[in-house]
Amino acid sequence: MVRVAMSVNGEKVVAEVEPRTQLADFLRGDLHLTGTHLGCEQGVCGACTVMVDGKMQRSCITFASDCEGAEITTIEGFDDDPTMGELREAFSECHALQCGFCTPGMLTTARDIVLRLGDIPETRIREELSGNICRCTGYVGIVEAVKRVSAGKTANASAASARVISRKLDSGRPLPDAKSRQVTKSVSAADTPAAGQIEGGVSIEERIRVGATPAQVWAILSDLQRVVPCVPGAEITTLEGENLAGKVKIALGPIKASFSGQASVGMDDGKREGWMTGKGRDSGLGSSAEGAARWKVIDGANGDSIVAVTLTWKLSGALAQFNRAGLVQDIVRRLAATFAANLEATITGAAPAAKPGAALGGFGLVWAVIKSKFWRSPKD
Numbered sequence: 001m002v003r004v005a006m007s008v009n010g011e012k013v014v015a016e017v018e019p020r021t022q023l024a025d026f027l028r029g030d031l032h033l034t035g036t037h038l039g040c041e042q043g044v045c046g047a048c049t050v051m052v053d054g055k056m057q058r059s060c061i062t063f064a065s066d067c068e069g070a071e072i073t074t075i076e077g078f079d080d081d082p083t084m085g086e087l088r089e090a091f092s093e094c095h096a097l098q099c100g101f102c103t104p105g106m107l108t109t110a111r112d113i114v115l116r117l118g119d120i121p122e123t124r125i126r127e128e129l130s131g132n133i134c135r136c137t138g139y140v141g142i143v144e145a146v147k148r149v150s151a152g153k154t155a156n157a158s159a160a161s162a163r164v165i166s167r168k169l170d171s172g173r174p175l176p177d178a179k180s181r182q183v184t185k186s187v188s189a190a191d192t193p194a195a196g197q198i199e200g201g202v203s204i205e206e207r208i209r210v211g212a213t214p215a216q217v218w219a220i221l222s223d224l225q226r227v228v229p230c231v232p233g234a235e236i237t238t239l240e241g242e243n244l245a246g247k248v249k250i251a252l253g254p255i256k257a258s259f260s261g262q263a264s265v266g267m268d269d270g271k272r273e274g275w276m277t278g279k280g281r282d283s284g285l286g287s288s289a290e291g292a293a294r295w296k297v298i299d300g301a302n303g304d305s306i307v308a309v310t311l312t313w314k315l316s317g318a319l320a321q322f323n324r325a326g327l328v329q330d331i332v333r334r335l336a337a338t339f340a341a342n343l344e345a346t347i348t349g350a351a352p353a354a355k356p357g358a359a360l361g362g363f364g365l366v367w368a369v370i371k372s373k374f375w376r377s378p379k380d
Contacts, residue, residue, distance in 0.1 A: 002065040008033070009077030010163070017064045024048045024059035027074055035075035035104045039133075046132030049105035050074050054161025056112050073164045075104040081164055083111050083149070090145035098136035106132050110146045115160035118153045125150070208307040208340045212347045214297045217305045218272045220346055221295060224265060230342035242266060248280065248289075258282055259289055272297040290314045307343075309336065 001016040008031060017026055024041075027033045027050070036059055039045035043061040050059045051073040078084035087110050091097055096106075106129070113120075113128045120128075125146050126139070134142065210217050220226050224244065228234050233249040237260075248259045261280025268274070275294040281287070291312065298306040344350070 004065050004068050006067045006069065007071045009073055015064075019063070019065050021064045022060055023050070023052075023062040023064045023067060023072075026064040027059060027072075033074045033076050037101055037104055039101065044133070045102070046105040046109065047102050049108045049132065051077075051108065051112075051164075054163075056109055071163055075108055077164050078108070078111065081111070083114055086149045087111060087114070087145065090148045091142070094141045094145040094148065096138060096141035096145040098134070098138045102132060102134045102136075106134070106142055110142075110149070112160050113146060114150045114153060116155060116157050117150070118155040119150050122147060205308070205310045206336045208309060208336050208343075209300060210305045210307060210340050210347075211344050212305060213303065214272060214299050214305045216347050217307065217343065218269070218297045220343060221272075221274060221297060221307070222267050222269065226346060227343070230339050230346055258284070259287075261289070263291075307340070 002019050003014070003016050005012065005014045007013070008027070013031065015026070015030060017030075022041075024036055024038050027036045028038070036050055037047040038060055039047035041048075041060045043058040046058070048058055048060040049056055051057070052059075052062070052067065052070050054071075084107060087107055091103070091107065097103060109129060109132050113125065117124070117128070122143060125143055129139070129142065129146070220230075224236060224239060228236050228246070234246065235248075236244055236246045238245045242265050243262065244265060245260070245262050248261075259280035259282050261278055263276050263278025265276045266274065273294070273296045275292070277292045279288070279290050281289070291314075293309065293311050295307055295309045298308055300306045
């Protein structure tokens with residue numbers, strides 16, 4: 001691992017990264033700045049363009065370890081930038097948006113063109129944009145948007161390379177480091193034990209509210225034969241003391257996998273805490289997974305309970321793309337809600353919210369996440 005310190009969107013970041021980690025993967029997977037898109041991953045398409053020390057740079061072919069002391073601005077860092085504000089408005093009015101995948105790189109490059117070159121002919125705009133590929137063939141609208149914003153402006157190279165700091169930045173907010181890759185913190189450190197360490201893994205902490213007393217909830221959580229069926233896609237094949245073997249089925253879009261593996265489990269009845277670590281492999285896709293989980297039952301103070309859960313995982317092979325997926329946090333939260341509903345159903349004897357053994361993920365889960373993020377009612 002290599003220790004690196006840099007400034008990202010005005011905030012200092014100190015992290016340990018593998019020497020081979022690309023800047024784009026670090027920004028997306030570790031800092032969760034998913035506005036930086038990954039397309040070709042060969043420095044050709046321009047979707048991953050960010051500003052490094054005042055210059056446009058392909059983050060997919062830049063090593064994070066080479067950015068020691070660098071000042072990096074991603075598309076998120078331009079939120080309050082006036083020129084970027086003009087460009088966003090022009091892109092909308094000129095219909096320069098189609099699928100949107102190329103848009104972050106296009107906007108970042110367009111801002112550099114407007115500030116560095118000012119009012120230039122359309123032929124020069126097209127030449128400057130040639131390093132950014134739009135697979136929807138939407139160049140007419142994009143060029144028109146850049147022309148509209150650059151009209152009447154004079155070249156200002158110093159403004160183009162100047163550091164951009166967003167008013168929205170909170171300098172007191174701790175950033176995750178690359179070793180733990182903490183996605184979100186929903187529970188205080190006092191409430192949740194630290195997750196098992198998986199080098200290069202992704203972690204997420206969640207709080208699940210369950211309509212039952214802590215004693216009732218722990219009675220289920222401490223009995224793996226009863227609690228595992230509450231997790232969509234999971235099943236136990238053998239259980240001997242603290243060691244178990246099992247399967248986890250995953251279905252995300254066209255990707256389907258069934259992991260078989262072993263895990264070790266520990267329980268502390270006095271503290272109502274439990275933990276599990278394990279490894280598994282899918283023989284069909286050739287993907288492998290490492291995982292760790294810790295959970296603790298907390299009094300909800302309203303006759304109910306809160307289950308504080310920390311999950312850490314690392315995927316390789318065909319499913320490795322989900323290590324850095326922007327939707328992963330929402331998918332885990334949806335999964336947690338399904339688990340809570342199944343847990344309550346197990347306690348009360350009601351029908352489970354999801355069929356035991358059904359694949360983890362599935363179209364319904366992913367569709368629910370997409371709908372919640374993008375669907376708006378007429379009132380909105």
